[in-house]
Amino acid sequence: MTxxxxxxxxxxxxxxxxxxxxxxxRIEALYGQLDPVPAGLIDRIQFGITLDALHAxxxxxxxxxxxxxxxxxxxxxxxxVTFTSARLTTMVTISRISADAxxxxxxxxxxxxxxxxxxxQGGTQTVxxxxxxxxxxxxxxxxxxxxxLRGTDQADPPVLTPSIEL
Amino acid sequence: xxxxxxxxxxxxxxxxxxxxAYRTGDEARMGELVGLLTPILWHTARAQRLDxxxxxxxxxxxxxxxxxxxxxxxxxxxxxxxxxxxxxRESWRVAKRDGRTQATEFEDDDVVAPLADxxxxxxxxxxxxxxxxxxxxxxxERCQALLRVIAFAxxxxxxxxxxxxxxxxxxxxxxxxxxxxxxxxQLTEDPTWENS
Numbered sequence: 161m162t163x164x165x166x167x168x169x170x171x172x173x174x175x176x177x178x179x180x181x182x183x184x185x186r187i188e189a190l191y192g193q194l195d196p197v198p199a200g201l202i203d204r205i206q207f208g209i210t211l212d213a214l215h216a217x218x219x220x221x222x223x224x225x226x227x228x229x230x231x232x233x234x235x236x237x238x239x240x241v242t243f244t245s246a247r248l249t250t251m252v253t254i255s256r257i258s259a260d261a262x263x264x265x266x267x268x269x270x271x272x273x274x275x276x277x278x279x280x281q282g283g284t285q286t287v288x289x290x291x292x293x294x295x296x297x298x299x300x301x302x303x304x305x306x307x308x309l310r311g312t313d314q315a316d317p318p319v320l321t322p323s324i325e326l
Numbered sequence: 327x328x329x330x331x332x333x334x335x336x337x338x339x340x341x342x343x344x345x346x347a348y349r350t351g352d353e354a355r356m357g358e359l360v361g362l363l364t365p366i367l368w369h370t371a372r373a374q375r376l377d378x379x380x381x382x383x384x385x386x387x388x389x390x391x392x393x394x395x396x397x398x399x400x401x402x403x404x405x406x407x408x409x410x411x412x413x414x415r416e417s418w419r420v421a422k423r424d425g426r427t428q429a430t431e432f433e434d435d436d437v438v439a440p441l442a443d444x445x446x447x448x449x450x451x452x453x454x455x456x457x458x459x460x461x462x463x464x465x466x467e468r469c470q471a472l473l474r475v476i477a478f479a480x481x482x483x484x485x486x487x488x489x490x491x492x493x494x495x496x497x498x499x500x501x502x503x504x505x506x507x508x509x510x511x512q513l514t515e516d517p518t519w520e521n522s
Binding site (some may be wrong): 167168169171172173174175176179180181183184185186187188189190191192193194195197198201202204205208209211213282 | 353356357360361364365368369372378382387388390393394400408455456458462473474476477481484489498499500501502503504506507508509510511513
């Protein structure tokens with residue numbers, strides 16, 4: 161317990177002035193520098209909100225351990241990730257083709273004719289799976305991405321995967 | 327109307343304008359709102375001593391809750407306070423559940439705790455920032471939390487932000503209140519401190 165300074169009560173009752181505002185600006189700068197908002201957080205939130213608006217069925221990520229390595233240095237050349245939902249299992253293999261692009265080979269079961277959107281922050285690419293449920297995105301920019309799969313029956317809701325870092 | 331002086335916009339009023347536009351169908355404004363308010367929400371979560379990863383989750387889920395309940399917020403002007411309250415409550419709940427971080431409801435006026443896992447040596451390299459840091463560290467924890475979050479808002483918003491943080495009325499704005507007064511007294515007594 162510290163003794164309050166004699167003038168503290170008077171100070172507390174005084175109006176906030178320019179000196180206080182300047183001090184608070186320095187506090188803002190201090191915390192902004194020491195504990196900044198994580199890189200990419202704002203993008204991830206904006207992305208999540210957009211996808212949330214789709215009201216889709218959410219697929220679960222089965223092998224999250226692999227994801228950590230996807231972008232880290234010295235990552236293996238290819239990573240395989242599996243998503244499952246009630247109606248669909250989707251396996252994707254992500255291969256690095258350059259410093260900032262990857263190729264994605266996917267296989268959805270049952271996936272004949274399934275339309276696959278790959279949503280990235282730069283836009284959406286769309287492919288249609290072949291009769292075996294296989295699909296390919298030849299070149300995708302690195303970054304956060306999320307798959308949206310739509311079956312041939314328009315009445316079914318789309319299946320959405322969690323976003324992963326390519 | 328050309329001569330009319332524009333009202334000085336504050337964080338809360340800018341947020342209200344964007345949220346109102348979003349609700350009337352301009353969906354892109356939500357992205358701007360996220361960019362505008364995520365910093366203050368981040369510091370709200372971190373001020374409750376959540377680790378960085380947990381704080382990210384809490385902030386992210388607060389935004390989803392907002393979008394899913396956008397129509398239930400009767401006054402767009404209140405959206406800043408609503409988000410801060412949501413983050414504060416969720417931070418408290420998550421920290422309690424996990425038991426690994428100690429959240430506070432900012433009740434303890436006399437507990438001075440070191441600020442959470444921040445790399446102190448980085449600030450201490452800079453004289454003036456380092457001294458400010460040391461003065462802040464001497465304040466009660468609830469004051470540290472209050473000033474940290476308030477610093478990301480604008481003066482007319484202080485009282486509403488403090489209320490959203492669960493602080494008693496009069497904690498800050500329009501008068502200084504205890505926390506800012508304590509800090510000011512410390513800084514005034516520090517012969518090496520210069521007000522800018």
